[in-house]
Amino acid sequence: MKNYEVFEHTADIGLRITGRDLKDLFVNAGLAIFQISSQKQFTRSKDHTEIKIKLKADNPEELFINWLNELLSLSSAKGLIFHRIKIKVIEDNFLEAIAVGSDIANYKVNTEIKAATYHELKLKQNETGWLAEVILDV
Amino acid sequence: MSDINLEKIDDFRWRIPQSYKAGMRVPGIIYADEKLLKDIRQDKAMEQVANVAFLPGIVNASLAMPDIHWGYGFPIGGVAATDPENGGVVSPGGVGFDINCGVRLLKTNLDFEDIKGKLKELTCALFSDVPSGVGSKGDIRVSAREEKEILLKGSQWAVAQGYGTQDDLDCTEENGVLLGADPDAVSERAYERGKAQSGTLGSGNHFLEVQVIDQLYNRDACDALNLNLGQVTIMIHSGSRGFGYQVCEDYTRSMSQCLLKYNINIPDRQLASAPVNSEEGKAYLGAMKCAANYAWANRQCLMHLTRLSFERVFNTSWQKLGMFLIYDVAHNIAKMEKHIVNGKEKNLCIHRKGATRSLPPGHPALPDKYKKFGQPVIIPGDMGRNSYLLVGCERASETFFSACHGAGRVKSRTASARSVDIHTLLKDLESRGIIVKASGRATIVEEAPEAYKDVNDVVNVVHNAGLAKRVCRMRPLGVIKG
Numbered sequence: 001m002k003n004y005e006v007f008e009h010t011a012d013i014g015l016r017i018t019g020r021d022l023k024d025l026f027v028n029a030g031l032a033i034f035q036i037s038s039q040k041q042f043t044r045s046k047d048h049t050e051i052k053i054k055l056k057a058d059n060p061e062e063l064f065i066n067w068l069n070e071l072l073s074l075s076s077a078k079g080l081i082f083h084r085i086k087i088k089v090i091e092d093n094f095l096e097a098i099a100v101g102s103d104i105a106n107y108k109v110n111t112e113i114k115a116a117t118y119h120e121l122k123l124k125q126n127e128t129g130w131l132a133e134v135i136l137d138v
Numbered sequence: 139m140s141d142i143n144l145e146k147i148d149d150f151r152w153r154i155p156q157s158y159k160a161g162m163r164v165p166g167i168i169y170a171d172e173k174l175l176k177d178i179r180q181d182k183a184m185e186q187v188a189n190v191a192f193l194p195g196i197v198n199a200s201l202a203m204p205d206i207h208w209g210y211g212f213p214i215g216g217v218a219a220t221d222p223e224n225g226g227v228v229s230p231g232g233v234g235f236d237i238n239c240g241v242r243l244l245k246t247n248l249d250f251e252d253i254k255g256k257l258k259e260l261t262c263a264l265f266s267d268v269p270s271g272v273g274s275k276g277d278i279r280v281s282a283r284e285e286k287e288i289l290l291k292g293s294q295w296a297v298a299q300g301y302g303t304q305d306d307l308d309c310t311e312e313n314g315v316l317l318g319a320d321p322d323a324v325s326e327r328a329y330e331r332g333k334a335q336s337g338t339l340g341s342g343n344h345f346l347e348v349q350v351i352d353q354l355y356n357r358d359a360c361d362a363l364n365l366n367l368g369q370v371t372i373m374i375h376s377g378s379r380g381f382g383y384q385v386c387e388d389y390t391r392s393m394s395q396c397l398l399k400y401n402i403n404i405p406d407r408q409l410a411s412a413p414v415n416s417e418e419g420k421a422y423l424g425a426m427k428c429a430a431n432y433a434w435a436n437r438q439c440l441m442h443l444t445r446l447s448f449e450r451v452f453n454t455s456w457q458k459l460g461m462f463l464i465y466d467v468a469h470n471i472a473k474m475e476k477h478i479v480n481g482k483e484k485n486l487c488i489h490r491k492g493a494t495r496s497l498p499p500g501h502p503a504l505p506d507k508y509k510k511f512g513q514p515v516i517i518p519g520d521m522g523r524n525s526y527l528l529v530g531c532e533r534a535s536e537t538f539f540s541a542c543h544g545a546g547r548v549k550s551r552t553a554s555a556r557s558v559d560i561h562t563l564l565k566d567l568e569s570r571g572i573i574v575k576a577s578g579r580a581t582i583v584e585e586a587p588e589a590y591k592d593v594n595d596v597v598n599v600v601h602n603a604g605l606a607k608r609v610c611r612m613r614p615l616g617v618i619k620g
Contacts, residue, residue, distance in 0.1 A: 008550045010181045010208040062394065069387050076380045077330040110580035111551075112342060112620075114235040114383045118390075118407035119210035120182075135210050137235050138342055138551065 004032040013113070013136045018129060023087045025123075025130040026064065026095065030071050030085045033136065037111040038081050038104075045103040049080055053097045060092050061123050064132060068116035071099060079104045111138050140184045144168070144175075150603040154188050154200075161403060162191040168202040169537075169603050174595055177548050181208035183215075190218050192404045193411060195226025197479055197486060201537050203493050204599035205546030205591065209234070211408030214492035214547075217540045219477065221486055222414035227402065228422055229411035230393060232489030233472045235386040237426055238433035239344075239377030240468040241516045242310070242441060243527060245363070246448070247460030248370040250350045253615070257573055260348060260451050261616035265575040267447040268346055268440060270339035270620040278439050285333060289321045292431030293466075296438035306438060308505045310466040311495060314434040316473070320424025325388050328425075332381030332432060339376050339440060343585060344620045346444065347373045347518075349525060349612035359511045359529055359609045363464060371612055372461070373525060374440050375518055377470065378433035385429045389422040414474075414487045423472065430471055437466060464527065465514035467494045469543035477538050488538050496530035496541040496606045515606040519545045519593030521574060521585060521617045522567055526597045526608060533604030541605040545593035554589040555580065576619035585619060 003024075007014035017032055019025025053070055057063035071082055080101030089096040114137040122133040145153040147167070152175065154166030166187035170178055178184060183206045190212055191200040197219040206215035211231030220226030253260060278301075280288065288295045293307055293314025307313045339346060349371045354360050365371075378385075396402065396412040404411070412418035441463065445456035452459055472489045479486070497504055497513035504513055512529035519525045523545075530539060549557075560583050567574055576582050594611075601608050 006552050008552060010183075010550055011214055011547045012210065013551060058394075066391065069391075073327055073331065073384055073387065076383075077327055108578065110578045111584075112340065115387050117210035118410075121407075137210060 003028040006036060007133070009135055012138050015134050015136060017132045020129045022060070022130055023090045025132055026067055026087055026090060027085045029064070029068060029132060029134070030082065030099070033068055033072065033113055034075070034081050034083065037113055038107040038109040040102070040106060041108045042106045045105050047102045047106065049078070049101045051078070051099050051101065053099055055095050057093050061121055063093060063095060064123055064134070065116050065118055065121065067095060068134065072113055072115060074099070075101065081107045113138050140179050140182065142184050142188070150599050154184065156191070159188050161405065162188055163193070164191050164196050164199050166191055166200040166202065168206065169599055169605065170204045171599050174204050174591065174599060177591055178206055183208045183213040186211070186213040187216065189405045189409060190216055190232070193218060193220060193227055193229060193409065194402055194413070195220040195222065195224045197221050201540070203540070203542035204596045205492065205542040205544050207546045207548070209491065211406055212489070212491040215542060216489070216491045217493045217537055218489045219486040219538045220414065221484055223484070226414050226487055227411035228414045228419045228472055228487050229409050229489065230386045230389045230422060230426070231408045231410065232491050233386065233426060234470045234491050235383040236377035236470055237382035237385060237429035238468045239470040240433065240437065240466060241373060241375045241518055242437050242466035243464045243514070243516045244372040244441065244444070244461050245365060245464055246370045246372065250368045250370065253348070253370055256451060257348070257616055260448070261573045261575055261618065263447045263451050264346060264348070264444060264616065265618050268339055268443045268618060270577055270618060280333070282329070285329060286321050288435045289324065289428035289431050290319050291315055292434040293438040296435045296442070301442035302438050306441070306463045309463040310434060311468055314438065314466070316427040316430050318424065319427035319431050320421070321428055323421045323425040324385060324428050328381050328384035328388065331384050332379065335379040335381065338379060338436070339618070340379055340620045342581065342620060344376045345521070346440065346618040347525070347614050348616035349373060349614050351610050352524070352613045353611040355608035355610060362511055363609070365610055372444060373516070373518055374437055374444065376433070376437055376440055378429040379436065381432050382429035385425045389425065393418060393422065426472060430468065433468070434466070465516060467516055469494050475538070478535065486538065488540070490540055492543045493540045494543045496534045496539050498530045498532040498534065498539065501530070515541050517542060517544060517593065517597055520587040520590040521614055521619070522570070522572065522587030523613070524593055525612045525614070526593065527610050527612070528597070528600065528606035528608050530606050531604050534606065537605055541600050542596055545590040545596055547589055548591045549589040551584040551589070554586055555583050558583045558586040558588065572614050572617060574617045574619065581619050
């Protein structure tokens with residue numbers, strides 16, 4: 001089953017993500033922002049670049065937004081599309097992860113996501129795990 | 139869906155009373171007619187107008203232009219002035235991620251008849267010469283030292299490189315450069331993201347369009363601007379690319395800390411802000427100016443590439459083709475501007491998030507050639523209908539001399555992708571003489587005309603409310619989408 005879905009927003013994209021636990025939620029959200037915006041087409045050039053990410057925040061919501069924006073920012077600065085993520089440590093206000101990216105030239109990118117926003121952000125635990133809703137500026 | 143009880147001021151002005159939400163410091167005012175209001179009520183844009191009214195130091199009202207739609211933090215089409223002497227704040231969310239996204243309009247001395255046989259060739263040439271699409275890299279490569287120059291000098295850097303003329307600078311808002319840019323307030327990541335993207339159009343709603351004038355509204359202004367029916371114009375819509383996104387992100391993040399520090403109470407964290415005169419506010423404005431200057435240099439480079447493309451196709455110089463800039467306006471920006479409030483001149487921080495400056499005739503910031511009729515106000519529509527050229531009016535003093543910035547979306551990208559068939563759309567556009575070239579099919583579908591309000595309705599409100607007056611209307615011929 002898909003662990004994310006897109007919901008309606010007039011100008012931008014709304015993304016609803018689920019995860020078994022906080023770690024799973026962050027991995028799924030991190031991958032979803034690239035899955036909705038790009039499709040792999042070739043393996044012409046470098047396919048495996050590992051980037052270490054360490055982030056701090058005041059609370060889980062801020063950590064979540066910082067995490068998505070860090071991935072988008074690294075993707076744009078390094079010319080990578082991230083397709084594998086391993087979160088080594090995650091707490092309410094800290095995470096340490098490795099994101100594996102492939103050269104953007106191997107992909108067809110349909111949408112440029114500028115950033116994840118706090119507007120109507122939801123991050124909550126329910127009976128089956130975790131759920132997040134975030135609006136992405138495109 | 140919004141059920142806010144609006145108070146009708148007149149046929150084009152509606153008030154959200156300050157009593158609507160505890161914490162609003164001023165009322166909200168929405169410029170719209172009954173027809174547009176129906177669309178505006180469909181999403182959460184009006185709630186966002188009310189949220190902006192919470193900003194400390196906000197003056198008179200939280201304003202919304204008729205192209206208003208749901209954004210994040212500010213509505214798209216929102217205008218807010220804050221008074222630094224009264225604790226006024228600056229909010230990165232009031233500018234947005236694409237800092238100094240804006241449009242420029244060039245005229246040519248070509249007529250529709252001159253280009254109709256060459257339109258396909260011309261559109262293909264532009265598509266190949268002007269880098270567009272996600273992750274596109276510009277042919278105009280700059281060194282780290284030069285990137286700093288761009289941040290300080292904006293369009294003036296581009297003109298010094300030979301990518302334009304002094305006349306281009308005269309015809310750009312702020313002459314293409316905001317003074318006081320502070321490159322030290324910009325993160326390394328922003329530099330990294332900006333380095334390869336100078337001279338690139340971007341994606342999404344960014345475009346380059348060859349158009350033809352199909353309606354004149356103000357003969358005297360058209361004569362003064364040398365514009366006539368059937369004349370070919372070119373419109374360029376782009377912004378500060380990844381550089382600006384990173385500046386906004388960096389400062390939204392750091393300004394979250396300011397809410398507690400300065401006791402700022404706002405209902406949406408995307409409105410994070412800091413007093414204009416605080417260390418944090420000054421740092422953001424210094425970095426934002428860098429991004430604004432980057433965007434102006436970018437549009438200047440894009441215009442240069444467009445001129446070269448025309449030269450190649452028509453085998454003559456751009457000067458002989460009469461490719462002169464009419465004007466360039468920013469529509470995502472915060473600027474310190476002087477305005478009269480209750481009879482007193484004030485230096486205010488004007489946030490325009492999807493709104494265009496609209497200066498009246500005689501304003502000192504205008505070049506001599508526009509003093510008589512007012513500032514050209516450029517309003518792009520969708521790829522299937524029209525775009526407009528207007529001029530600023532005195533009545534726009536009530537919006538801190540602002541007007542709308544486009545048609546405004548009415549349908550989400552996903553809804554548009556569901557309902558639009560690309561083959562039918564392209565066939566329909568072709569039957570109306572419009573050629574579209576885009577890096578991705580998804581963009582064409584997401585940007586389909588039905589995803590937007592009818593710009594004719596939006597401009598009608600701007601004109602009748604007296605925020606700007608119609609000069610002429612264009613229709614698209616060749617469209618390059620990112």
